[in-house]
Amino acid sequence: xxxxxxxxxxxxxxxxxxxxxxxxxxxxxxxxxxxxxxxxxxxxxxxxxxxxxxxxxxxxxxxxxxxxxxxxxxxxxxxxxxxxxxxxxxxxxxxxxxxxxxxxxxxxxxxxxxxxxxxxxxxxxxxxxxxxxxxxxxxxxxxxxxxxxxxxxxxxxxxxxxxxxxxxxxxxxxxxxxxxxxxxxxxxxxxxxxxxxxxxxxxxxxxxxxxxxxxxxxxxxxxxxxxxxxxxxxxxxxxxxxxxxxxxxxxxxxxxxxxxxxxxxxxxxxxxxxxxxxxxxxxxxxxxxxxxxxxxxxxxxxxxxxxxxxxxxxxxxxxxxxxxxxxxxxxxxxxxxxxxxxxxxxxxxxxxxxxxxxx
Amino acid sequence: xxxxxxxxxxxxxxxxxxxxxxxxxxxxxxxxxxxxxxxxxxxxxxxxxxxxxxxxxxxxxxxxxxxxxxxxxxxxxxxxxxxxxxxxxxxxxxxxxxxxxxxxxxxxxxxxxxxxxxxxxxxxxxxxxxxxxxxxxxxxxxxxxxxxxxxxxxxxxxxxxxxxxxxxxxxxxxxxxxxxxxxxxxxxxxxxxxxxxxxxxxxxxxxxxxxxxxxxxxxxxxxxxxxxxxxxxxxxxxxxxxxxxxxxxxxxxxxxxxxxxxxxxxxxxxxxxxxxxxxxxxxxxxxxxxxxxxxxxxxxxxxxxxxxxxxxxxxxxxxxxxxxxxxxxxxxxxxxxxxxxxxxxxxxxxxxxxxxxxx
DNA sequence: TTGTAAGCGTTATCAA
DNA sequence: TTGATAACGCTTACAA
Numbered sequence: 001x002x003x004x005x006x007x008x009x010x011x012x013x014x015x016x017x018x019x020x021x022x023x024x025x026x027x028x029x030x031x032x033x034x035x036x037x038x039x040x041x042x043x044x045x046x047x048x049x050x051x052x053x054x055x056x057x058x059x060x061x062x063x064x065x066x067x068x069x070x071x072x073x074x075x076x077x078x079x080x081x082x083x084x085x086x087x088x089x090x091x092x093x094x095x096x097x098x099x100x101x102x103x104x105x106x107x108x109x110x111x112x113x114x115x116x117x118x119x120x121x122x123x124x125x126x127x128x129x130x131x132x133x134x135x136x137x138x139x140x141x142x143x144x145x146x147x148x149x150x151x152x153x154x155x156x157x158x159x160x161x162x163x164x165x166x167x168x169x170x171x172x173x174x175x176x177x178x179x180x181x182x183x184x185x186x187x188x189x190x191x192x193x194x195x196x197x198x199x200x201x202x203x204x205x206x207x208x209x210x211x212x213x214x215x216x217x218x219x220x221x222x223x224x225x226x227x228x229x230x231x232x233x234x235x236x237x238x239x240x241x242x243x244x245x246x247x248x249x250x251x252x253x254x255x256x257x258x259x260x261x262x263x264x265x266x267x268x269x270x271x272x273x274x275x276x277x278x279x280x281x282x283x284x285x286x287x288x289x290x291x292x293x294x295x296x297x298x299x300x301x302x303x304x305x306x307x308x309x310x311x312x313x314x315x316x317x318x319x320x321x322x323x324x325x326x327x328x329x330x331x332x333x334x335x336x337x338x339x340x341x342x343x344x345x346x347x348x349x350x351x352x353x354x355x356x357x358x359x
Numbered sequence: 360x361x362x363x364x365x366x367x368x369x370x371x372x373x374x375x376x377x378x379x380x381x382x383x384x385x386x387x388x389x390x391x392x393x394x395x396x397x398x399x400x401x402x403x404x405x406x407x408x409x410x411x412x413x414x415x416x417x418x419x420x421x422x423x424x425x426x427x428x429x430x431x432x433x434x435x436x437x438x439x440x441x442x443x444x445x446x447x448x449x450x451x452x453x454x455x456x457x458x459x460x461x462x463x464x465x466x467x468x469x470x471x472x473x474x475x476x477x478x479x480x481x482x483x484x485x486x487x488x489x490x491x492x493x494x495x496x497x498x499x500x501x502x503x504x505x506x507x508x509x510x511x512x513x514x515x516x517x518x519x520x521x522x523x524x525x526x527x528x529x530x531x532x533x534x535x536x537x538x539x540x541x542x543x544x545x546x547x548x549x550x551x552x553x554x555x556x557x558x559x560x561x562x563x564x565x566x567x568x569x570x571x572x573x574x575x576x577x578x579x580x581x582x583x584x585x586x587x588x589x590x591x592x593x594x595x596x597x598x599x600x601x602x603x604x605x606x607x608x609x610x611x612x613x614x615x616x617x618x619x620x621x622x623x624x625x626x627x628x629x630x631x632x633x634x635x636x637x638x639x640x641x642x643x644x645x646x647x648x649x650x651x652x653x654x655x656x657x658x659x660x661x662x663x664x665x666x667x668x669x670x671x672x673x674x675x676x677x678x679x680x681x682x683x684x685x686x687x688x689x690x691x692x693x694x695x696x697x698x699x700x701x702x703x704x705x706x707x708x709x710x711x712x713x714x715x716x717x718x
Numbered sequence: 719t720t721g722t723a724a725g726c727g728t729t730a731t732c733a734a
Numbered sequence: 735t736t737g738a739t740a741a742c743g744c745t746t747a748c749a750a
Contacts, residue, residue, distance in 0.1 A: 290619050320370075
């Protein structure tokens with residue numbers, strides 16, 4: 001070790017020892033004063049003075065080693081560029097902050113390896129718990145979740161009986177809401193722009209779409225189905241491919257980013273929305289309301305799911321012996337201008353002086 | 360202590376002691392094998408087996424206390440819902456990941472207290488360094504930055520000679536680019552929708568707007584200036600207020616979120632863009648390209664700034680004795696459909712079948 | 719190669 | 735109230 005119990009840390013910063021020595025008291029007394037527990041007025045004064053003089057800052061790592069907690073909660077999501085995760089994050093943050101902890105976010109990029117690596121690192125005690133929203137789930141991944149050293153709550157679908165706290169929605173039913181709405185509005189050539197089928201949400205939404213159409217006894221024209229990824233550019237490109245070979249009168253999109261891409265593709269190709277083609281997105285993010293026309297969207301209760309996930313996590317941190325729990329948040333549909341039955345402009349907007357807009 | 364050097368941790372999880380005892384070797388040998396340094400074939404076998412049997416997972420906190428590093432880098436931004444930070448984050452993440460570290464993001468909500476608290480916590484050693492992009496800077500805040508126990512790099516304007524690594528742009532000049540462009544396109548009644556003036560970027564952009572107009576010998580009509588915050592809803596509301604009292608032929612917006620709000624307000628009020636009113640945003644985020652018509656926007660090189668900031672941080676972590684450095688990234692203008700001189704649709708788009716769009 | 723023991727910076731115990 | 739000392743779980747000299 002060479003250096004024998006000096007009074008400053010390896011990198012030259014003051015430690016409790018520095019403060020104690022300077023104040024002429026034991027490290028125990030110094031620590032007590034620094035933590036506001038006990039100490040005679042005189043001791044308190046000396047220690048505080050010494051700490052201020054040397055610019056003492058406690059080492060959180062050392063403190064955590066002792067206390068077995070860091071006060072940090074992590075949220076791991078696939079794509080932080082997707083506003084749905086921002087909304088979820090805000091909901092989680094409010095719960096986490098209220099408990100006196102801090103939220104850290106990690107974008108995994110949807111790569112399994114990345115997410116597993118995260119668990120294998122952060123979860124190794126840098127955080128007191130984590131909330132993970134995976135879009136692909138392998139056995140490996142599930143195993144990592146199950147025997148994580150810190151509590152984990154999963155937002156999203158998970159294998160049948162995985163012993164992990166889990167908050168889910170029913171995106172199959174969510175797609176159904178969109179289809180029902182469009183059919184009720186008289187649309188029949190309903191297209192679907194989805195994300196990758198090898199993802200959990202992608203697969204669920206595909207299934208939901210097919211089931212919903214069947215429920216209305218509408219034969220699915222496969223040319224009306226196109227797949228990209230869950231982001232804007234892919235949504236727009238996928239819609240362009242779809243439009244090149246088919247004539248939908250409505251488009252259901254697997255999320256709002258895709259829906260925005262679809263809207264752009266439609267408008268750029270000269271289609272009227274919703275006049276020629278109605279558009280319904282999914283996730284009901286702020287983005288849907290930012291568009292013109294505003295996008296109808298199926299809410300999957302992301303904020304609510306985030307809120308619940310955070311509460312489940314805090315409960316489990318408080319009592320790790322709780323049995324695994326599962327909660328479900330139902331989807332709902334927000335109808336806006338992009339699928340309004342009568343092609344009127346957005347009712348949420350002030351009356352336009354003229355409905356004609358050249359873009 | 361009650362418990363006298365047991366073989367498992369306080370919460371019942373296995374430790375090196377557990378593994379060592381089970382393998383019948385010393386904790387030193389166990390540690391060596393677990394870290395892949397040394398150990399006879401036989402020892403390696405026994406330790407690995409024992410570790411697997413008990414499901415050993417190293418305690419990262421303890422390891423960090425010893426190694427004085429966590430391999431974690433934090434990024435603190437004001438509003439993670441702003442795509443400009445997402446782009447910055449992606450650039451940072453790539454550099455950080457390449458160095459074998461992980462990036463964590465923290466949204467401060469722009470509240471000073473929050474950001475300072477973050478520094479006072481994360482910076483106390485949970486991370487090896489942080490990148491902060493504050494929009495408000497007080498002396499207190501600056502002091503916290505300066506004597507942070509871990510290296511900090513600031514993205515954004517900072518007091519003249521603060522001894523902190525700093526990557527900035529020139530948003531004053533950036534606003535100038537927008538104004539120059541609009542004036543060149545024949546616009547004269549140029550309005551400005553800004554964020555709060557008590558923020559660093561808000562103040563800089565306001566100054567830039569006034570200087571730019573003066574440079575063109577255009578008298579500023581104060582009715583053409585409106586302030587909200589840096590988000591969509593405020594941008595839209597601010598634009599509605601502005602439109603209620605004035606008739607701009609162009610609108611410069613302090614960021615893309617505001618610009619999207621302005622675009623929505625204009626279209627909803629029946630104005631043609633860019634026919635009646637040209638719109639130029641700022642930050643040149645993906646959002647600008649998602650709009651229809653696509654928004655012109657002043658790039659402040661956010662990705663580049665993020666990239667540089669990350670490199671400065673890694674350098675400083677490697678050598679804390681480096682003198683404070685300051686780098687600057689110049690702004691540039693991306694002209695798109697929303698301010699195209701001839702009111703044509705976006706040249707980036709495939710030829711529309713008809714330019715008339717009813718929304 | 720192996721084990722003993724010191725040390726990372728902190729807090730908690732316990733006797734004085 | 736105070737101080738000496740033992741943890742927290744890990745890595746790493748150093749000696750064997």
